[in-house]
Amino acid sequence: MADHSLFMQAALREASKGRGYTSPNPAVGAVLVANGKIVATGYHERAGAPHAEVECLKSHSGSVPADATLYVTLEPCSTIGRTPACTEAIIRSGVRNVVVGATDPNPPHRGRGIRLLRAAGLTVHTGILTEECTALNEAFNYWVQTKRPFVIAKCGMTLDGRLTRAPREKQWITSVAARRHANLLRAQVDAILIGAGTLRLDNPRLTIRSARGAPQPWRVVLSRSGRVPENAHLFSDKFAHRTLLFRDHGLADVLKSLGEREVTSVLIEGGGNVLGQALDQKLIHRVHIYFAPLMSGGPVVAFSGKGASNTSDGVRLCDPQYEQIGRDIFLSAKTLYRHGSSEQHGETYRLESGSMDTQQELNK
Structure with missing residues (x-):
């Protein structure tokens, strides 16, 4: 057999x-x-x-x-x-x-x-x-049913959940090995999203450097005011045509617009305000978090926003996968949101449950 x-x-x-x-x-x-x-x-x-x-x-x-x-x-x-x-x-x-x-x-x-x-x-x-x-194909499965992208929240943080750095300090929180790993994950998504604050502070490139031949994802910037440095890498390098600037748009509306562009997956890389908004609005389907063996304290948290009103309303993580990368610990997990008196996975899995009758019929 x-x-x-x-x-x-x-x-x-x-x-x-x-x-x-x-x-x-x-x-x-x-x-x-x-x-x-x-x-x-x-x-x-x-x-x-x-x-x-x-x-x-x-x-x-x-x-x-x-x-x-x-x-x-x-x-x-x-x-x-x-x-x-x-x-x-x-x-x-x-x-x-x-x-x-x-x-x-x-x-x-x-x-x-x-x-x-x-x-x-x-x-x-x-x-x-x-x-x-x-x-x-969890991202494709979600997009093909909703026409909205599957959202992954990614960040590197200290053990006490901080992103705090001294002003203008370029020191990375996570190790070189973790950053290389994160770059490989970029190659698996259609778009990378950041806030204008991250753009001004870090002037990132958001390019794919570790996956040869991978297509450059869209680079998406959110700005309430629309004021961004025009000489930033995202607007001046060879991939400038792959940069989208959304002025005074809500995060949910931005995701809807990206889905209409056939963007099936979005990696939110920060900062804390954007990640907090996504968490408050229950828009995150998976998290990729790199924990550095460091405690910094300070005011800059990885996920800000309004936060849960009580512990039972907090976002729980399920099916966690852990991996040590260099000196850091990498966590990948699906989100579990509370809806009324019940708990449910991100919309992906709620929608998938509708296929059970079809699956059972086909298995006959």
């Missing part, structure tokens, strides 16, 4: 090669297995390029082994967009067995590709490493 999980893990590794390059499409990977061995692999490299299934099958055009099984991390698309429908390519290839990790998160399309394959006589298995395959 085939080890479906083992081969789906291989497909996930293929899919991860496309992270940060495929937006506004999801990252997808596929492997073709015959006689218990992987004989072909493929992944979606960028929007407009062939999808993972087509890349995987192209080396076996017209010669797919009779016992071959195609493993794909996301339900094959069934409509024609920038590329032809993958369901048609799979049917024409001669593959008779398909294993799908996650179903299409787009409600009008969810389950359609699987039904078309089954109607054509193919055997389709679902529910293999579904959580892992879904998590791979």
Whole structure:
């Protein structure tokens, strides 16, 4: 009996090669297995390029082994967009067995590709490493259902939650290793957002330096007054065309505007006022926090804003993942907000729950 999980893990590794390059499409990977061995692999490299299934099958055009099984991390698309429908390519290839990790998160399309394959006589298995395959595209899943970007709050702070530095001091709170790691995370988002205060204080570049060939994310600046230094790097370097300045716009409106530009994910890098606003408005879906082994005290906190009125209304974190990077500790976790008398994850997971009936039906 085939080890479906083992081969789906291989497909996930293929899919991860496309992270940060495929937006506004999801990252997808596929492997073709015959006689218990992987004989072909493929992944979606960028929007407009062939999808993972087509890349995987192209080396076996017209010669797919009779016992071959195609493993794909996301339900094959069934409509024609920038590329032809993958369901048609799979049917024409001669593959008779398909294993799908996650179903299409787009409600009008969810389950359609699987039904078309089954109607054509193919055997389709679902529910293999579904959580892992879904998590791979958590930003895309949210955007495709809401047309608003998935929001990640990122900051480096002291153990007492401070960003305090002496005036004009350029000393970093976190280590070189942590900053390199953070730069790699930048390469996985569509936009990086900061406030005008951070722009004036740090004059950041917000570029991608650690991921070769990754597209430069949009650089978004919020300013109540609209007064920003025109000679700042963001407005004068070679990526100036990738900088957006929003004057006197609410954060929720900015995110809506970015979603309309097909921005599927936003990394908020500060400062504390912008992060606090996002927290108060329950706009954050995930946090990336680097804790430095340092206590500084002082008035500059990582998340300011109004704050929770009581402990039970505070934002809780779930599914935390910890990693030591250099001398610092990195935390990545999903947010858990209180809604009335119940607690719920960010909207992503509330929306995903609507697909359970579809998933159970497809698993039959």
